[in-house]
Amino acid sequence: MAGGRFICIANVNGEICATDNVCPHWGGPLGQGRIEDGKLICPWHGWQFDLRTGETPRKAGIRLAIYKVTVIEEDIFLAL
Ligand code: FES
Numbered sequence: 001m002a003g004g005r006f007i008c009i010a011n012v013n014g015e016i017c018a019t020d021n022v023c024p025h026w027g028g029p030l031g032q033g034r035i036e037d038g039k040l041i042c043p044w045h046g047w048q049f050d051l052r053t054g055e056t057p058r059k060a061g062i063r064l065a066i067y068k069v070t071v072i073e074e075d076i077f078l079a080l
Helices: none
Strands: 006-014 016-022 034-036 039-041 048-050 066-073 075-079
Touching: 016 075
Parallel strands: none
Antiparallel strands: 006 016, 016 066, 034 039, 039 048, 066 075
């Protein structure tokens, strides 16, 4: 949790990505999902979110919040 939000942090081929942990569809726990080809897949209904843009092909106008990440040694900092 950071800034009052539940955050999903993922290591995608060595790049650390951070998003809201709450799926914008029906609130699924994105941190329990999986990643395929740079897409975060929600465990509840399988919606896919691009980890760079937050966009989903399932519904125009719905976007997952993506946070800028800075990694310094073993610490991860987010711009919320
Ligand atoms: S709650 Fe995530 S796809 Fe439905």
